[in-house]
Amino acid sequence: MTAEPRSAMVSLDGVRKSFGSHEVLKDINLSVAPGEVCCIIGPSGSGKSTILRCINRLVRIDGGEVTVDGLRVTDPTVKDVDLRRRVGMVFQQFNLFPHMSALRNVTLAPRKVLGLSAAEAEARALSLLGKVGLAEKAGSYPAQLSGGQQQRVAIARALALEPKVMLFDEATSALDPEITGEVLAVMRELAAEHTTMICVTHEMGFAREVGTHVVFMDGGSIVEEGPPRSVFENPQAERTKAFLSKVL
Amino acid sequence: MNAYLHALPALLGRGLLATVTISVASMLIALVGGFGIGLLRALRNPLVDAAAIAYVEILRGIPLLVLMFFVCFGLPQLGIGIDAAPAAIVALGLWGAANGAEIVRGALVSIPRGQSEAGVALGLGRIAVLRSIVLPQALRRTVAPFMSLFTAIVESSSLAALIGVKEILETVRVDIENDATLWTPLLLTALALYFAINFPVSLASQRLERKLG
Numbered sequence: 004m005t006a007e008p009r010s011a012m013v014s015l016d017g018v019r020k021s022f023g024s025h026e027v028l029k030d031i032n033l034s035v036a037p038g039e040v041c042c043i044i045g046p047s048g049s050g051k052s053t054i055l056r057c058i059n060r061l062v063r064i065d066g067g068e069v070t071v072d073g074l075r076v077t078d079p080t081v082k083d084v085d086l087r088r089r090v091g092m093v094f095q096q097f098n099l100f101p102h103m104s105a106l107r108n109v110t111l112a113p114r115k116v117l118g119l120s121a122a123e124a125e126a127r128a129l130s131l132l133g134k135v136g137l138a139e140k141a142g143s144y145p146a147q148l149s150g151g152q153q154q155r156v157a158i159a160r161a162l163a164l165e166p167k168v169m170l171f172d173e174a175t176s177a178l179d180p181e182i183t184g185e186v187l188a189v190m191r192e193l194a195a196e197h198t199t200m201i202c203v204t205h206e207m208g209f210a211r212e213v214g215t216h217v218v219f220m221d222g223g224s225i226v227e228e229g230p231p232r233s234v235f236e237n238p239q240a241e242r243t244k245a246f247l248s249k250v251l
Numbered sequence: 252m253n254a255y256l257h258a259l260p261a262l263l264g265r266g267l268l269a270t271v272t273i274s275v276a277s278m279l280i281a282l283v284g285g286f287g288i289g290l291l292r293a294l295r296n297p298l299v300d301a302a303a304i305a306y307v308e309i310l311r312g313i314p315l316l317v318l319m320f321f322v323c324f325g326l327p328q329l330g331i332g333i334d335a336a337p338a339a340i341v342a343l344g345l346w347g348a349a350n351g352a353e354i355v356r357g358a359l360v361s362i363p364r365g366q367s368e369a370g371v372a373l374g375l376g377r378i379a380v381l382r383s384i385v386l387p388q389a390l391r392r393t394v395a396p397f398m399s400l401f402t403a404i405v406e407s408s409s410l411a412a413l414i415g416v417k418e419i420l421e422t423v424r425v426d427i428e429n430d431a432t433l434w435t436p437l438l439l440t441a442l443a444l445y446f447a448i449n450f451p452v453s454l455a456s457q458r459l460e461r462k463l464g
Binding site for chain 2: 087088094100111
């Protein structure tokens with residue numbers, strides 16, 4: 004039934020978005036294949052996070068189309084929940100629920116959205132917490148966890164709906180440099196398992212080593228994209244060169 | 252001394268009972284109404300919002316005493332008969348509900364936006380986000396302001412004296428009119444009674460806050 008010409012997991016076609024008179028996204032075209040790790044880099048305010056938020060309808064686009072696993076976000080018959088269970092999202096500020104234990108943070112969506120039983124949801128949550136190396140912290144509350152641990156719980160929470168694609172919105176930007184590693188390690192592991200990932204990141208090392216595709220954005224447009232090697236080592240656009248010379 | 256002891260039974264009996272009844276009933280209206288209106292506003296329906304804002308702004312913008320006069324003396328002229336004590340409860344309750352609604356709304360908006368966003372991104376609906384994520388966190392932040400509102404209600408219940416309800420202040424006033432030497436002892440007693448009602452409210456609030464924290 005889905006006559007997708009390309010086998011894209013996520014595609015953006017001519018996406019436009021403005022906040023008031025400020026045009027945040029100008030005609031964005033992007034295609035992410037299953038298993039791909041797409042890293043979006045660029046200066047602050049270039050529209051990177053907005054791209055992610057358009058994918059799961061946290062932001063409604065003004066024009067163009069976003070397709071996720073065959074579902075079109077502009078299609079009013081596509082329910083929010085059907086879109087969002089396909090898309091896991093990890094936030095810069097973790098956004099864990101402070102009144103719930105790590106375990107309950109992870110079981111909430113499987114129980115409320117998938118209707119799993121408490122036992123099923125807990126089994127799934129414990130296995131995911133184990134995957135991010137925090138099985139023994141299941142009973143801890145967010146305030147009792149370090150930033151890196153909180154973000155790993157948040158990753159487990161986002162994985163709990165078994166999404167088709169994971170969005171990482173500057174997942175390590177709020178962390179002290181010495182603990183970004185533990186979060187990046189989890190992300191590397193997901194990438195190694197061929198999880199489809201779209202990562203807005205300032206971690207150039209991660210983008211270069213783990214990314215299969217790198218997108219450089221500036222001023223609401225994609226300036227340059229391609230395999231990490233070509234973008235990082237042989238950038239074509241002047242703006243890409245200028246940006247990379249500052250951050251590398 | 253004799254006159255004072257003679258005046259005490261009415262004060263501690265009927266007067267205290269009337270003050271407590273009016274206060275507690277008004278608190279319940281303020282609590283239920285406040286949560287009702289505050290939660291309705293969380294649904295962000297423009298029509299509901301407009302009605303709630305109008306209610307809150309009007310009720311908070313008029314003097315409580317004038318509202319009480321209106322309910323007690325104005326409504327009967329419009330064909331809605333109401334006794335003095337119920338009128339005091341209605342006025343205090345409506346006023347309390349308006350203030351309670353602002354407390355609840357304020358607590359809800361004080362929860363960082365990232366919290367509801369995380370819930371939405373997980374596929375939860377608006378009601379589920381409110382019930383499972385935002386409200387449990389907001390609840391604790393309503394305790395202290397509701398405590399302030401409750402003590403304000405107890406204190407304001409003395410306005411009911413002015414529409415003739417025989418609560419603490421009105422009971423004292425009648426006795427003082429008969430015997431001016433009772434001014435100091437009876438008013439001190441009245442003050443002690445108001446404190447005796449309010450202090451447990453304050454203690455309960457602290458305990459509840461700890462429990463929800």
